[in-house]
Amino acid sequence: MADVQVESVSRSFGAHKALDDVSIAFPDGGFYALLGPSGSGKTTLLRLIAGFDFPDSGRIIIGREGVERVPVEKRRIGMVFQNYALFPNMSVADNVAFGLSVRGESKASIAREVRQALDLVQLGKLGERRPHQLSGGQRQRVALARAIVTKPRVLLLDEPLSALDKALRVDMQVELKRIQREIGITTIFVTHDQEEALTMSDRIGILRDGRLVEEGPPEDIYNSPKSEFSATFLGDANILRGDATGDGIRLSDGTAIVASGGVANATGGKASCAVRPERIKIATATASPLAAEGNMLRGRVSKRIFAGNSSTYFVDRMGEVIKVHVQNSGATKIEEGNDVVLHWSPESTVLISAA
Amino acid sequence: MAGNIAAGPLSGIRPALPLLAPAYLWLTLAIFLPLSAMAFFSFMTDLPLSGKDWSFTIRNYAAFFSSGLYVTLLWSSLRLGLEVTLWCALIGFPAAYVLAKVLKGRSREAIFLLVILPFWSNGLVRIFSWAMVLREGGILDVVLNAILPFKISVDLMYSYPAVIIGLVHSYVPYMVLTCYLTLQAIDDSLIEAARSLGASRLQVLRRLIIPLAMPGLIAGAVLIFVPVVGSFMEPRILGGRTGTFYGTVIEDQFVAVFNWPLGAALSFILLAVVLVILAAASPVLRRAT
Numbered sequence: 001m002a003d004v005q006v007e008s009v010s011r012s013f014g015a016h017k018a019l020d021d022v023s024i025a026f027p028d029g030g031f032y033a034l035l036g037p038s039g040s041g042k043t044t045l046l047r048l049i050a051g052f053d054f055p056d057s058g059r060i061i062i063g064r065e066g067v068e069r070v071p072v073e074k075r076r077i078g079m080v081f082q083n084y085a086l087f088p089n090m091s092v093a094d095n096v097a098f099g100l101s102v103r104g105e106s107k108a109s110i111a112r113e114v115r116q117a118l119d120l121v122q123l124g125k126l127g128e129r130r131p132h133q134l135s136g137g138q139r140q141r142v143a144l145a146r147a148i149v150t151k152p153r154v155l156l157l158d159e160p161l162s163a164l165d166k167a168l169r170v171d172m173q174v175e176l177k178r179i180q181r182e183i184g185i186t187t188i189f190v191t192h193d194q195e196e197a198l199t200m201s202d203r204i205g206i207l208r209d210g211r212l213v214e215e216g217p218p219e220d221i222y223n224s225p226k227s228e229f230s231a232t233f234l235g236d237a238n239i240l241r242g243d244a245t246g247d248g249i250r251l252s253d254g255t256a257i258v259a260s261g262g263v264a265n266a267t268g269g270k271a272s273c274a275v276r277p278e279r280i281k282i283a284t285a286t287a288s289p290l291a292a293e294g295n296m297l298r299g300r301v302s303k304r305i306f307a308g309n310s311s312t313y314f315v316d317r318m319g320e321v322i323k324v325h326v327q328n329s330g331a332t333k334i335e336e337g338n339d340v341v342l343h344w345s346p347e348s349t350v351l352i353s354a355a
Numbered sequence: 356m357a358g359n360i361a362a363g364p365l366s367g368i369r370p371a372l373p374l375l376a377p378a379y380l381w382l383t384l385a386i387f388l389p390l391s392a393m394a395f396f397s398f399m400t401d402l403p404l405s406g407k408d409w410s411f412t413i414r415n416y417a418a419f420f421s422s423g424l425y426v427t428l429l430w431s432s433l434r435l436g437l438e439v440t441l442w443c444a445l446i447g448f449p450a451a452y453v454l455a456k457v458l459k460g461r462s463r464e465a466i467f468l469l470v471i472l473p474f475w476s477n478g479l480v481r482i483f484s485w486a487m488v489l490r491e492g493g494i495l496d497v498v499l500n501a502i503l504p505f506k507i508s509v510d511l512m513y514s515y516p517a518v519i520i521g522l523v524h525s526y527v528p529y530m531v532l533t534c535y536l537t538l539q540a541i542d543d544s545l546i547e548a549a550r551s552l553g554a555s556r557l558q559v560l561r562r563l564i565i566p567l568a569m570p571g572l573i574a575g576a577v578l579i580f581v582p583v584v585g586s587f588m589e590p591r592i593l594g595g596r597t598g599t600f601y602g603t604v605i606e607d608q609f610v611a612v613f614n615w616p617l618g619a620a621l622s623f624i625l626l627a628v629v630l631v632i633l634a635a636a637s638p639v640l641r642r643a644t
Binding site: 050051052071072073074076077078079081082083085086087088089098099102103146147150 | 542544545547548549550551552553554555558562563566567
């Protein structure tokens with residue numbers, strides 16, 4: 001096992017800067033998610049760490065060894081591909097054994113290690129099958145077993161769950177996390193799925209247009225994002241824009257929004273506030289006033305979407321839409337067209353510098 | 356999906372008949388009838404032309420076994436087929452790999468065109484061009500003497516290597532095309548996965564790419580081996596006196612000696628031998644694919 005350091009790495013393809021001066025420290029034994037929309041450079045970064053491609057400048061250090069010029073076959077990494085990339089001409093066991101046998105290990109030790117790896121991913125009985133005889137989830141497990149059986153220093157996962165259907169994906173998230181903890185391997189996980197990044201990783205790095213926008217533990221980024229982009233990309237967020245007042249913003253109609261978290265900013269400039277939809281409480285305007293929570297806005301319900309355990313209200317306020325998530329816990333629903341009052345606490349409001 | 360259609364009311368071969376019929380009618384007319392006629396000839400003493408007397412005989416087949424010449428010639432033709440196939444694989448597979456996996460876009464199209472070019476040129480023109488290149492004082496000699504500081508004369512014309520060169524040139528596109536198709540179907544991520552597991556380029560080639568490309572290699576080998584064993588044009592023109600092979604002897608029977616029955620019999624023996632070889636090899640081939 002080893003930690004991974006990416007230091008000031010840049011990579012261009014022609015005129016396109018896929019990665020622009022990115023530095024990230026991936027802690028030893030951690031589960032790090034690289035999150036970003038397509039074209040953000042997350043896959044490019046993973047391929048640089050793997051050694052399929054080489055940076056134009058900057059350093060990549062695995063353990064204490066600078067590897068930015070070392071080709072992939074000498075880096076001792078394990079990789080799981082989006083399409084699994086199982087060798088169709090080999091059985092499951094031979095797929096898993098491949099990395100050991102190209103290293104020239106003895107037959108007996110290969111057989112033992114393959115059995116252990118297949119047991120770890122709970123596929124002990126399927127060693128003789130061919131990849132095409134397996135389900136998507138089983139192929140995923142084989143790909144994982146194949147990647148970890150060689151005891152790599154780093155495990156790289158390139159959107160490994162995106163080809164699975166939702167129920168299976170949740171199962172595999174849990175499973176992947178369990179295996180990662182069990183062997184304690186430094187894991188770097190590329191995904192565009194924010195939910196996956198939140199549930200699985202202990203650190204998230206958000207990339208956009210080849211730059212690292214923000215990084216930190218999932219809860220920190222979620223609760224106090226530093227930019228509009230990370231606020232909206234990682235989870236859902238309402239962005240309110242106005243003039244900075246020091247501890248919040250003043251909207252165009254004069255309403256003051258108070259925030260207790262986020263970046264400090266001086267008065268006079270433009271600023272934004274992010275509020276998570278589930279932090280906002282909603283009540284009909286005619287109902288008895290609830291205990292004031294600091295911030296309050298009035299509006300009208302333009303749409304309500306029922307999603308099983310929760311509902312989302314789209315509240316129109318002077319042409320802007322504010323989303324509110326409400327748990328369906330038996331409270332009376334508010335019909336579309338009703339005037340409502342929204343309120344939330346300053347603690348739920350994050351001040352971010354203007355985008 | 357296909358299973359559903361087959362299980363439907365329109366199952367079976369009947370709806371497919373209009374699609375199959377033209378091809379099979381043509382094959383019947385163009386191959387089966389002449390072939391039957393040839394089979395018929397091969398058991399005759401003489402051609403049934405201009406009122407000649409003829410009767411049925413197996414003499415023509417017996418001639419093959421009674422004279423060691425034909426067996427020797429067949430052996431050398433089989434060896435020729437094997438050698439040409441091997442050279443085509445050695446030359447064609449790397450070319451197909453580069454076309455399928457290294458080149459992209461326009462450069463791939465251009466190189467592809469160069470590979471296919473022999474297909475579009477007339478066979479005789481191709482062979483006589485080689486004759487001009489290979490003969491003593493020919494283009495090859497001129498070029499070599501211009502480059503090398505000492506006098507040299509390769510004079511490959513009318514030799515076994517000349518026959519090999521001509522045949523490989525004619526047939527290498529088959530190998531390139533069949534290998535290209537199978538190599539192109541190999542997902543790049545498979546190669547990347549193998550490398551990420553520590554495999555060297557040679558190991559990737561040996562353990563992954565060649566096994567996965569085996570169907571193409573085998574299809575190319577069959578497409579090349581069979582016609583080369585019966586080839587006569589290249590051996591005759593480029594081989595001269597050394598170019599006597601089984602195919603040229605068959606051609607002689609039809610064109611020069613005018614002994615069609617013997618030529619037909621020799622052809623069917625060749626067909627039988629090739630079929631036996633393919634049948635014997637098929638378990639190996641099937642396992643490999």
